Amino acid sequence: MRGLADLALAQARSLGADYADIRLCRYLDQDIRARDKIITGLGSSETRGFGIRTLYKGAWGFASSSEVTEEEIESAARLSVQIARSSAICQKDEVRMVDVPIYEDKWQTPYEKDPFQIPINDKKDLLLKINEEMLKVPGIKRTTSFMSFTREEKYFASTVGSHIEQLVLRTHSGYTAVAVGERDFQRRSFEAPPLNIGYEHIEKAPLVQNARRVAEEAVEKLSAAECPTGVRDLVLSPSNLSLTIHESIGHATELDRVLGQEADYAGTSFATIERVGKLQYGSRVVNILADRTMPAGRATVGYDDDGVKSGKWYIIKEGLLVGYSTNRELAAKIGEAQSRGCNYADSWRSIPIIRMPNVYLEPGGKDAPTPEELIADTKNGVYIEGRGSWSIDQERRNFQFGGDAFWEIKNGQRTRMLKNVTYRSNTVDFWNSCDAVCGKEFWEPQGVTNCGKGQPPQRAQQTHGASPARFRKVNVGEAR
Amino acid sequence: MINREKAKTLLEKVISLGTADEMSVRLGGGEEGLTRFANNQITQNLAFSDRALIVEAAFGKKVGVASTNMLDEKSLKEVVERAEIFAQASEVNPEYMPPLEPQEYEKIEAHFPATANFGPEKRAEKIKEVVEPCAGQGLITSGTFASGEAFSAIATSRGLFAYHKQTSADFSITVRTADGSGASRASQTDVRRIEDLDTKALAEKARERALASRNPIELPPGDYAVVLEPEAVAELLFFLFTSFDARSADEGRSFMSDRKCGGNKLGQKIVGENIDIRSQPGHPFILGRPFFSDGLGAREIAWIEKGVAKNLSYSRYWAKEKNKRPTGRPVSLVMQGGKHTTKELIKSIPRGILVTRFWYIRFVDPNEILLTGLTRDGTFLIENGEIKSPIKNFRFNESPVRLLQNVEGITAAEKVGSSVVPAVKAHNFTFTSISSAV
Incomplete structure (x- = not known):
């Protein structure tokens, strides 16, 4: 790999590139799907290739190919510089990047059991067992379950002098039961959250143990009351909060959005530069960390695709906006000395762009309530688990989210099940309405596996953890 | 890009490497360039070429799938072996449908060399042409310009071979006012002929509307x-037609399920009489793909006629169960x-x-x-x-x-x-x- 990488960098330099980097990548996926008593999908994919990024007189070029040969690498390096020259046709400010140390390193996801070495039979038997459990519940008409694993091998080298080899391993499994009634159909899901870890994650997750309950709750939803309309207190579980954190904080604090680079598609952000250190994004119990080092995090790596060592920092501290997700190019634009290491490309053929890291809500302190205490202290509210409908505007202000399962809270008691609940707020109002976050023993990592951004669209994955938290007086039921 | 003859040779070779009872082999790929701009200058500019070979192998009704983007001898053998190992390890799928035999397809000419050859310099010039006037008026532009070519091919152990190639170009531009109170966007996507892409007109449309949208007032919801x-x-x-799957409707998991009488809403009036919507892959504005990924022909189908649901989307399996002709998904939609x-x-x-x-x-x-x-x-x-x-x-x-x-x-x-x-x-x-x- 090193020889091929050095060839690309030398070729780019000889053509006048001020900076160049290359990623040589191999991605291996395995995906198993079951529907009711049938294995409906059993397959694997492998893709290999490289991408060369060059900076020529302050303008970017990028070329990639699936033919990993010396000739093709030389040819792609030439094309990358040619493209950079064409970028200069419409370029007013030269790209400048903050410095990065030179690294020679190997890094990999810590894991115990390589999922690709686990027999297929073990995996499909588990999925069929889960479906069998769910199908025992009267009223269940469709069950689906899946497992997916990814192995990402990446060799990064740049003209800065770094040579970095990384291996990322991803594991995920989950299932859904669909109940059909006389008036409607309803779903309920469960998952071993997507994490970067080995097969031990699947073995330890209570997948079969929860199958019957999940199916029963799908059936119960059929006769559940519709979402009330008005203002309610919300107690949100980590499995629901994860996507709310992702959409209303993670994306809003990506520096490329803030600086208008994603204006044509994903949008911009209300959390603009002049508001750093001033905007009370949330209440004082809201502390949000960005972290590319957390164990098993879906966005956890040793180094980003700029060759920057990964780190951990506050985005929101005691409710105050204090930081962004950055890369080498845009950190320079806001006068920061170092990148936060958030550049990521989802494939060898994609250009790295800023992707949010693992972004999570810190648990409450030693006096924080338990979830039971939080509910006991809530008079008129809704408790929400899981993920449902989600939509947010292009500046990340107005959002409307749903969930997977809902229960009414009346006078401190979790009571009847509800369905089709939506809550709608504005980001800053919502996070300022947070008055309690449960303690660290209730903190759970949840995650997102299909975060879309960029043109052409790229996929990224993140872990968003939280303890259950309460939000006061939020609008619910506007969708009806 | 891999042409028809090479694709056929390669796919036949892959099938010959297999020992499975049935094989269905797909090859797709292409070459594309995409230039992004923001804050009135180019910010990203890329070129890629890629391909994907997908092998589906079946022993009886046990099916496995494997794919690769490497086409050397060793990789071809390896991907076939991987698909077959998965197939052997799988369970009997009673819903498995054997690969298709040769099919008749609509002839759709969708590949135009001028689009395929539209390189990064030309894209940059076109971008500059629309960005500079906006920048001169203190407006902020961002957008993309993509151009390229792609192909898809399929061969089966039952003698089917199909190949289709197409070109496409996409342009989008967002114009924002400097005070941040006005913005608009215009785009043309999936354009086959580069000469049909009017970047200046799109930029003017976005500019005019961005200026017209400044200082919006608040209206009550x-x-x-x-x-x-x-x-x-x-x-x-797009969302409406995700509910047109016949099986979901028949099984009560869809808006198109008939909750009063059971079954589905086929033949029922679901929207106004003034609504007609059909799939028309060969429509001159669309020039879509003549076949689906499994080789089934994409054909003209009326989904809604005078407000009545005329067809639902039937997979090959569900069509067999219900004695219907398979339709494929609702794509290339044309609303009257x-x-x-x-x-x-x-x-x-x-x-x-x-x-x-x-x-x-x-x-x-x-x-x-x-x-x-x-x-x-x-x-x-x-x-x-x-x-x-x-x-x-x-x-x-x-x-x-x-x-x-x-x-x-x-x-x-x-x-x-x-x-x-x-x-x-x-x-x-x-x-x-x-x-x-x-």
């Missing part, structure tokens, strides 16, 4: 008469246009809203295809038949079914991506909250 421009209509139709112009639709509205397009649409309740999303890139108050003022964006909670029941006027249909869709005027569209996003 509620039910309004609306004129939805074609892009907004196309976005909602009307006689009005957008101006006439606006003129006929005493008080309503003009919507340029929507953003971030998601299901709220699939039982009734209740969707939520927001307006974006220019939303305007109509009063007494005229555009009165820009307004702040709205969040909607509405169903495309109800929208199409309430349509009162339709313009000529135009190309929106891979669909052909008109603007419509409809009453009682439900907006539920305000967004200050621009």
Whole structure:
């Protein structure tokens, strides 16, 4: 790999590139799907290739190919510089990047059991067992379950002098039961959250143990009351909060959005530069960390695709906006000395762009309530688990989210099940309405596996953890 | 790019490497360049070439799938072996359908060399041509320009071989005012012939509307008469047709399930009589793919005629179960246009809203295809038949079914991506909250 990488960098330099980097990548996926008593999908994919990024007189070029040969690498390096020259046709400010140390390193996801070495039979038997459990519940008409694993091998080298080899391993499994009634159909899901870890994650997750309950709750939803309309207190579980954190904080604090680079598609952000250190994004119990080092995090790596060592920092501290997700190019634009290491490309053929890291809500302190205490202290509210409908505007202000399962809270008691609940707020109002976050023993990592951004669209994955938290007086039921 | 002859040779070779009872082998790929710009300059500029070989092997009714993007001898053998190992390890799938035999396809010429050869310098020049005038007026532009070619091929152990190639170009431009109070976007996507891409006209449309949308006023949420421009209509139709799967409908898991009588709503009037929507892959504005990934021919199918559900989407398996002809998914949608112009639709509205397009649409309740999303890139108050003022964006909670029941006027249909869709005027569209996003 090193020889091929050095060839690309030398070729780019000889053509006048001020900076160049290359990623040589191999991605291996395995995906198993079951529907009711049938294995409906059993397959694997492998893709290999490289991408060369060059900076020529302050303008970017990028070329990639699936033919990993010396000739093709030389040819792609030439094309990358040619493209950079064409970028200069419409370029007013030269790209400048903050410095990065030179690294020679190997890094990999810590894991115990390589999922690709686990027999297929073990995996499909588990999925069929889960479906069998769910199908025992009267009223269940469709069950689906899946497992997916990814192995990402990446060799990064740049003209800065770094040579970095990384291996990322991803594991995920989950299932859904669909109940059909006389008036409607309803779903309920469960998952071993997507994490970067080995097969031990699947073995330890209570997948079969929860199958019957999940199916029963799908059936119960059929006769559940519709979402009330008005203002309610919300107690949100980590499995629901994860996507709310992702959409209303993670994306809003990506520096490329803030600086208008994603204006044509994903949008911009209300959390603009002049508001750093001033905007009370949330209440004082809201502390949000960005972290590319957390164990098993879906966005956890040793180094980003700029060759920057990964780190951990506050985005929101005691409710105050204090930081962004950055890369080498845009950190320079806001006068920061170092990148936060958030550049990521989802494939060898994609250009790295800023992707949010693992972004999570810190648990409450030693006096924080338990979830039971939080509910006991809530008079008129809704408790929400899981993920449902989600939509947010292009500046990340107005959002409307749903969930997977809902229960009414009346006078401190979790009571009847509800369905089709939506809550709608504005980001800053919502996070300022947070008055309690449960303690660290209730903190759970949840995650997102299909975060879309960029043109052409790229996929990224993140872990968003939280303890259950309460939000006061939020609008619910506007969708009806 | 891999041509027809090479694709055929390669796929036949892959099939010959297999020991499975049945094989279906797909090869796709292409070469594309894409230039992005933001803050009035190019920010990203890329080229890639890639391909994917997908092998589906079946022993009896046990099926495995493997794919690779490497086409050397060793990789071909390895991917076939991997598919066969998975197939052997799988369980019997009683719903397995054997690969197709040779099929007849509509001939669609969709590859134009001028589009394939439109390189990074030409894209950069075109971008500069539209960015500089906007920048000169203190406006901020961003967008993309992509061009390239792609192919898809399939061969089966039952003698089917199909190959199709196409070119495409996409251009989008967002124009924002310096004070951040106005913005709009215009785009053309999935354009086969580069000469059909009018970048200047798109930039002018976005510029005009961005300026017109400055300093929006706030209107209370509620039910309004609306004129939805074609892009907004196309976005909602996409969600409507996710409910046209016959099996989901038959099994009670869809809006198209008939909850009174059982079964599905085929033959029932579901929207207004003025609504006709069909798949038409060969439509000259679309020039779509003549076959689906499994080799089934994409054909012209009426989904909704005079408001009545005429067809549902049948997979090969479900079609066999229900004694129907398989349809493939609803793609290359063409909604029948009307006689009005957008101006006439606006003129006929005493008080309503003009919507340029929507953003971030998601299901709220699939039982009734209740969707939520927001307006974006220019939303305007109509009063007494005229555009009165820009307004702040709205969040909607509405169903495309109800929208199409309430349509009162339709313009000529135009190309929106891979669909052909008109603007419509409809009453009682439900907006539920305000967004200050621009």
